[in-house]
Each structure stands twice: as structure tokens, then as C-alpha cells.
Amino acid sequence: MHVLIEWTYKTPKGATTVLRSEEMPAAQALLLAEDMEKTGRVKSLHCIDRQNTNWTLKELKAYLKEIDTEPHNITVYFDGGFDRGTRQAGLGCAIYYEQNGKPYRLRRNAFSSELKSNNEAEYAALYLGLVELELLHVHHIPVRFIGDSQVVINQLSGEWPALEKELASWADKIDAKLEQLSIQAEYQLISRKDNSEADRLATQALNGIDITGLSEIVKE
Incomplete structure (x- = not known):
């Protein structure tokens, strides 16, 4: 905070x-x-x-x-990729947080064949991050969500309206989960270059490579 x-x-x-x-x-x-x-x-x-x-x-x-004994100072990087040819999507999220005085990184990706656009994949990637936060028992704290999707960041922050039915449904789903966990979301838009870790996770998911890992960040 x-x-x-x-x-x-x-x-x-x-x-x-x-x-x-x-x-x-x-x-x-x-x-x-x-x-x-x-x-x-x-x-x-x-x-x-x-x-x-x-x-x-x-x-x-x-x-x-x-x-101090719970995850805090949390930042979630998210990205979604969509292959128009195969109609398949890859989702990626990287979560950085502190717990018991130590910094950690959690990486997670997922494959989906049920999404219809790249914007949906971006929303689904953010929601994947929320699911991981719930598994970490994160609640009642502010969390930063960082991505390179102008649509997702601007719609969730209230800058743009969510006019498409599918995207509005995702936005409602995310808002409901945030309310359930009492998470105060802060959204930040970055360039795709600066979101390379989440982008790589999404690409790996599209290529059939599953990534799930938690590691302590060791400072040199």
C-alpha cells in the first residue's frame, strides 16, 4: 500500500x-x-x-x-494472445508480491479454445491473475494490475465504456471477483515491450507449454 x-x-x-x-x-x-x-x-x-x-x-x-505474514505489495502483469487462424488463445500472468519480509514471483499461463477475440484473451488473462490471487488468499488490500491492452485497462478503470457484450460480461465478472476479495484494483497501461514476461507466458500457452511456478526472488 x-x-x-x-x-x-x-x-x-x-x-x-x-x-x-x-x-x-x-x-x-x-x-x-x-x-x-x-x-x-x-x-x-x-x-x-x-x-x-x-x-x-x-x-x-x-x-x-x-x-506482513500474508502476500502484500502485489503487482500483477497480464497478457493474452489470440490466434485468428486456429481460434485459440493463450493467457499469461506474472504476480510479484512480498510475504514475511521476502519477495516472490508467481508465474502462470493457460490455454483456451473458448474465446473469440484478442480483447477477450486479455480480459481472461487478467481474470487468471485474479484466480491466482484468490488461491494465495489475497484479500482486503490494494493490487496493481499492469498490462498492454488499452481496451482492458481503459474499460476497467472507467475511461472507456464496455460496449461489446462479451467484453462487458468479462468486466462484470472481474468487478464481482474484486468485490468478493475486497481488492482495491489499480490499473496501469504499459507498452508491449515492457510486458514481455506476461507476453511470453501467453505465447508459451498457445504453443502447448504449461507454466506454473512460484519462486523467491534472490537479490544480488
């Missing part, structure tokens, strides 16, 4: 002003906020998340302690 710090600064002579920080990871904000309070010049202080929810330092500390 990312938050910003909002605090009322008080000078020795009693003058006050309200200040806001840039957005940062919640753990970093907690460290900075606690250090700021030690100066004795903070009249009031709280943190604000991307859903505009206010957190006291006590609430934020309790939240971070609670989620």
Missing part, C-alpha cells in the same frame, strides 16, 4: 501550517512520520491512501504488522 503523509506543523511561536508529502510505501511513511513526531513540532498527523482513507499511525502500524 502507498500513502502520503499529511501533518500540521507548529512553530515554537505557535504558527501552524498544513503540509503534505509525496506518495510513498506505507512502511516508509510510518518510519518518517514517527521520526517527525519526535521533533515536537507536529500538532497533528495522519496518512492518506489511494482510496483517500485516513490512517492514524497506530492504525497503519497495526495494518502493516497484520499483513
Whole structure:
């Protein structure tokens, strides 16, 4: 979770002003906020998340302690590929998260012969990521979904309407799953080049290569 710090600064002579920080990871904000309070010049202080929810330092500390043993700081890369000639699709997702102080990567792909377009394959790939999050018991936290499909990203974020019946059905299915898991979705559009891992997983699925793997990320 990312938050910003909002605090009322008080000078020795009693003058006050309200200040806001840039957005940062919640753990970093907690460290900075606690250090700021030690100066004795903070009249009031709280943190604000991307859903505009206010957190006291006590609430934020309790939240971070609670989620440390569960997957958090989650980013899902997704991509779908569709072969018009064979009417077959490949789906791929790569999920990055932290748990118990360690970073992990989960990779998963799937084959489908039931989709009708590349846009449907993109939606199905994102939904595949949601299914994996459910298996990881992810709930009640924000998650970033990153893909190279303008249609999916813009429709799910509300920028574009989902006019096609099949795509509207996928959007409703995804919204229902997000609500079920109480996940606050954040969507980000990137280039296909920057989405190469999920693209490769989708291509492998189309070629009959199944990928399912979870690994700890070892920093050099």
C-alpha cells in the first residue's frame, strides 16, 4: 500500500501550517512520520491512501504488522494472445508480491479454445491473475494490475465504456471477483515491450507449454 503523509506543523511561536508529502510505501511513511513526531513540532498527523482513507499511525502500524505474514505489495502483469487462424488463445500472468519480509514471483499461463477475440484473451488473462490471487488468499488490500491492452485497462478503470457484450460480461465478472476479495484494483497501461514476461507466458500457452511456478526472488 502507498500513502502520503499529511501533518500540521507548529512553530515554537505557535504558527501552524498544513503540509503534505509525496506518495510513498506505507512502511516508509510510518518510519518518517514517527521520526517527525519526535521533533515536537507536529500538532497533528495522519496518512492518506489511494482510496483517500485516513490512517492514524497506530492504525497503519497495526495494518502493516497484520499483513506482513500474508502476500502484500502485489503487482500483477497480464497478457493474452489470440490466434485468428486456429481460434485459440493463450493467457499469461506474472504476480510479484512480498510475504514475511521476502519477495516472490508467481508465474502462470493457460490455454483456451473458448474465446473469440484478442480483447477477450486479455480480459481472461487478467481474470487468471485474479484466480491466482484468490488461491494465495489475497484479500482486503490494494493490487496493481499492469498490462498492454488499452481496451482492458481503459474499460476497467472507467475511461472507456464496455460496449461489446462479451467484453462487458468479462468486466462484470472481474468487478464481482474484486468485490468478493475486497481488492482495491489499480490499473496501469504499459507498452508491449515492457510486458514481455506476461507476453511470453501467453505465447508459451498457445504453443502447448504449461507454466506454473512460484519462486523467491534472490537479490544480488
